[in-house]
Amino acid sequence: MKKCAFLSMDSLDGYECYDHLLFDPLAERGWSAEEVSWRNGQVDWNRFDVVLIRSPWDYQQDPQKFFRVLQEIDRSSAILENTLELVEWNIDKTYLRDLQQEGIEIVPSLWKDRFDSRDWDSFFSGLSAEEIIIKPTISAGAEDTFRLRKSEGEKYAEQLSGIFSRRPFIVQPFMPSVVSEGEFSLFYFGNTYSHTILKTPKKNDFRVQEEFGGQLQKIEAGEQLLATGRQILELIEPDPLYTRIDLVRTSNHAFALMELELIEPSLYFNMDSASPRRFAAVFDRWMR
Structure with missing residues (x-):
């Protein structure tokens, strides 16, 4: 064995x-x-x-x-x-810039090395956003992730300064479709498409993780969603054994990349009864 x-x-x-x-x-x-x-x-x-x-x-x-x-x-x-x-490239969310340069639509992003409250207004003007998301460039499980309005700058300035005084972070517009529709996750084992789930946050929240009350639903992915996933998958080098691609619908009905998960993503084997054996088959061939 x-x-x-x-x-x-x-x-x-x-x-x-x-x-x-x-x-x-x-x-x-x-x-x-x-x-x-x-x-x-x-x-x-x-x-x-x-x-x-x-x-x-x-x-x-x-x-x-x-x-x-x-x-x-x-x-x-x-x-x-x-x-x-792959881990070295994917561990920092700056990989999103690399994919954007390859033609992938990502959620619009500002990249900052440290928090300075004097930049607050520019976050909103630079993204043309009423609400923003702030999160570390190295993070997992929505830890130290904030959804904020412009009026809350003074309220959160000290907390944000404490967390991001020496920690790079990313600022993105809050995507309303995360709440109204959800976040799509596509799963690939090697080059094999496995399944897709839709993750929706609980009421009055924006985090889609189960640990925060997010709900999961297996769905049949449409052609546009699959095409976007395949476009991203084909840009990854070297080839990954497992890939999770998190996408969100934009206001112009395209799909923007939220996260490309290549390190430790939950692959939600519970949501597709065939997926464990699908993974085992790909894994066994991969190792041979």
Whole structure:
């Protein structure tokens, strides 16, 4: 039996994780899988054939240490997926600028190295927005993410200064369709399209994650949505084993890229009963 480690965190209490649904389909193909915390400094990575980055959802608290762990895995005999090269590119949201330069429509964005309250008005004028979203360029799970109106600048100035005094962040217009329609997530295993879900926030919220009360719905993706996803997928180098593409509808009825998730995205195996075996089949071919 070949061994696969699912890189996780010390405890997943309070999180919704569905990777256990892969255990049986992988076992059927000769793979044993176990969850291993990235913070466990005693792990011999050489005892695994493959390490899949799956649910280390606290890595943003110490991204430098996290990356050092990935480098250690990469130096071992284990294969790291997705690759270290992809992680290095995808870990900072500035990757969105690279994709924009390749012709991908992204949610309009301003990039800042540190927060200065004197810039407040320019966030709104620069984006022609009534409401904005502010979040770190390295983040996960909507941590330190704010939805704000122009009138709230003085109220949040001290908090934003504390969080972003030495931490780069991104400013985007709040996209009303996130609330009115939801956020679309497309999943690919290798080059194989798997499934699509629509994530909607609970009432009076904008965060679509389950941990904040977001609702999930499996949908049949339309041609335009699939074409946008495929266009993005074909720009990713090297090829990823797993990809989640988060899109939101724009005012002109196109789809803008919200996030490209290549490190530790939930792949929502619970939303498509065929997806665990689909992943196991792609994974097994990939490793051969």
